[in-house]
Amino acid sequence: MVENETGHTGDVAHDDSRRLGVLISGRGSNLQAMINAVAAGSLDAEIAVVISNKQGAGGLDRARAAGIETVVLEHTSYVSREAYDGALVAELRRREVSLVCLAGFMRLLSANFVRAFPHRILNIHPSLLPSFPGLRGQDQAWRHGVKVAGATVHIVTPELDAGPIVAQATVAVEQTDTPDSLAAKILVLEHRIYPEAIGVVLDGSWRIEGRRFLSD
Numbered sequence: 001m002v003e004n005e006t007g008h009t010g011d012v013a014h015d016d017s018r019r020l021g022v023l024i025s026g027r028g029s030n031l032q033a034m035i036n037a038v039a040a041g042s043l044d045a046e047i048a049v050v051i052s053n054k055q056g057a058g059g060l061d062r063a064r065a066a067g068i069e070t071v072v073l074e075h076t077s078y079v080s081r082e083a084y085d086g087a088l089v090a091e092l093r094r095r096e097v098s099l100v101c102l103a104g105f106m107r108l109l110s111a112n113f114v115r116a117f118p119h120r121i122l123n124i125h126p127s128l129l130p131s132f133p134g135l136r137g138q139d140q141a142w143r144h145g146v147k148v149a150g151a152t153v154h155i156v157t158p159e160l161d162a163g164p165i166v167a168q169a170t171v172a173v174e175q176t177d178t179p180d181s182l183a184a185k186i187l188v189l190e191h192r193i194y195p196e197a198i199g200v201v202l203d204g205s206w207r208i209e210g211r212r213f214l215s216d
Helices: 029-042 058-065 081-094 109-117 137-144 179-203
Strands: 002-005 017-023 047-053 071-075 099-102 121-125 148-155 166-174 206-209 212-215
Touching: 029 047, 029 058, 029 179, 047 058, 047 081, 047 137, 058 071, 071 081, 081 121, 099 179, 109 166, 121 179, 137 148, 137 179, 137 212, 148 179, 166 179, 179 206
Parallel strands: 017 047, 017 099, 047 071, 099 121
Antiparallel strands: 002 071, 121 148, 148 166, 206 212
16 A cells, blocks of 8 residues: 655755655654754755655654655555565655665665665664674674674665665763663664765765775
């Protein structure tokens, strides 16, 4: 099932090369950080559409409150991952999105999706990659007993949490921390570095050498 809602983001014109498509599955706190950064003028971009694979995702309300178009594209309505990803690509291309941002999108993307936006898909992960990929990176780090944890923004590749690293930030893990308190500290980092990393990628003065993301 596809549900569309169209909003208005104001009279400011944006170049199509700075149009974002944000994919969510849940509450959308990183989406809100992007919305706030755009509104504050610290991120020169337009969020063209927010797409969720779940009807009740809280991030949809955040987008609607900001006047951003929303689409609900439920993955259970498609016979395969490839079919679903093809529908996602079509929705994003219809809106001339140039950069796709994953913000708590709880689905693995197929190689076909990644090829549709080469080096133009970003993800935020709550650990210092390549350590602790996958689900609940914060909890993995806490259980491992690390003294420093953090967040990573990386370019998405077909391999899980394995693409070139755009930005990272760190926080000390205190002896009094719990998995939940550490996750809360890391979330603060995520909200800061994700909009910053999006701006770096949109500005275009970067290149990839091997696995290394190098910004001019």
